[in-house]
Amino acid sequence: MPSPTTIAFIGGGNMAGALIGGLRRSGQAVEHILVIEPWAEQRERLAQQHGVTALPAADASLARAALVVWAVKPQSFAEAAAACAAQVGGALQLSVMAGIRSETIAAATGSQRVVRAMPNTPALIGQGIAGLYARPQVSDDERAHVEALLAPTGQTLWVDREDDLDSVTALSGSGPAYVFLFIESMMEAARRMGLSDAQGRALALRTFAGATELAMRSEDPPAVLRERVTSKGGTTFAALESMRADGVGEAIVRAVLAAQTRAAELGRGG
Ligand SMILES: NC(=O)C1=CN([C@@H]2O[C@H](COP(=O)(O)OP(=O)(O)OC[C@H]3O[C@@H](n4cnc5c(N)ncnc54)[C@H](OP(=O)(O)O)[C@@H]3O)[C@@H](O)[C@H]2O)C=CC1
Numbered sequence: 001m002p003s004p005t006t007i008a009f010i011g012g013g014n015m016a017g018a019l020i021g022g023l024r025r026s027g028q029a030v031e032h033i034l035v036i037e038p039w040a041e042q043r044e045r046l047a048q049q050h051g052v053t054a055l056p057a058a059d060a061s062l063a064r065a066a067l068v069v070w071a072v073k074p075q076s077f078a079e080a081a082a083a084c085a086a087q088v089g090g091a092l093q094l095s096v097m098a099g100i101r102s103e104t105i106a107a108a109t110g111s112q113r114v115v116r117a118m119p120n121t122p123a124l125i126g127q128g129i130a131g132l133y134a135r136p137q138v139s140d141d142e143r144a145h146v147e148a149l150l151a152p153t154g155q156t157l158w159v160d161r162e163d164d165l166d167s168v169t170a171l172s173g174s175g176p177a178y179v180f181l182f183i184e185s186m187m188e189a190a191r192r193m194g195l196s197d198a199q200g201r202a203l204a205l206r207t208f209a210g211a212t213e214l215a216m217r218s219e220d221p222p223a224v225l226r227e228r229v230t231s232k233g234g235t236t237f238a239a240l241e242s243m244r245a246d247g248v249g250e251a252i253v254r255a256v257l258a259a260q261t262r263a264a265e266l267g268r269g270g
């Protein structure tokens with residue numbers, strides 16, 4: 001009988017590290033965390049950061065896991081699953097992989113009990129948001145188990161249609177990268193205006209954090225908050241006109257849709 005608390009991670013990279021960090025913060029014992037990770041450097045990092053021992057390849061100990069977390073790149077899933085299939089069929093499967101459909105995971109693992117999650121890297125500091133989708137064979141208790149597992153990493157949001165996870169991936173899964181690009185550009189502008197890197201960083205980051213917090217606390221939509229910053233004939237108006245002329249808003253929409261398209265392609269094995 002598998003231990004109800006043993007969790008196995010297949011792939012021990014960035015996202016697995018973020019989830020393991022959350023588990024450790026919520027008191028999960030290291031002895032009940034297994035990781036399969038072929039890259040020695042990554043195994044060492046997991047040992048140093050979280051005290052977790054990782055194996056270079058799947059072995060019989062995997063059969064102890066009641067929950068298997070798939071955290072390899074979508075392109076590595078087929079190979080990784082082939083090496084683990086004999087041990088994982090009795091477990092609840094939790095995938096954080098972009099694109100790969102639950103049906104594919106069920107076929108490769110022999111378990112119909114599949115939950116897909118799409119977290120994001122702010123999970124590392126407990127400020128993430130993860131979209132969740134469960135196959136009908138997943139029980140309410142198992143859904144609650146997954147929610148509890150992800151709780152230390154931030155918020156969760158269930159979707160009823162699996163395809164919606166591609167949109168979640170495009171919006172919040174990849175989203176931190178869009179925000180970091182915006183911050184990088186503001187810091188570059190600071191540099192060109194003669195401010196120091198430290199000054200540019202402090203001004204850009206605090207502006208992002210403050211504006212985000214204001215938007216979260218306000219009942220007004222972001223468009224109204226934007227208008228309140230924009231004095232007639234003033235500096236913000238000049239900046240927004242420049243962005244409008246460059247098509248920045250529409251370019252961001254197109255970029256998010258490109259990410260959604262890519263998630264769907266990954267799901268088809270692309
Ligand atoms: N990074 C992010 O912001 C997010 C990522 N995701 C999803 O999480 C998943 C992992 O992404 P991320 O953590 O960034 O990727 P990483 O490359 O950091 O981690 C994946 C790890 O899996 C290892 N691996 C490869 N093949 C196998 C195998 N056969 N068995 C076990 N481990 C293997 C890789 O080792 P090696 O390098 O040696 O190949 C690598 O260390 C992806 O599917 C991605 O879509 C989801 C949400 C957000």
Ligand SMILES: O=C(O)[C@@H]1CCC=N1
Nearest residue numbers: 097098169173174175
């Ligand atoms: O770029 C990717 O494919 C993964 C999924 C969401 C964030 N990173």
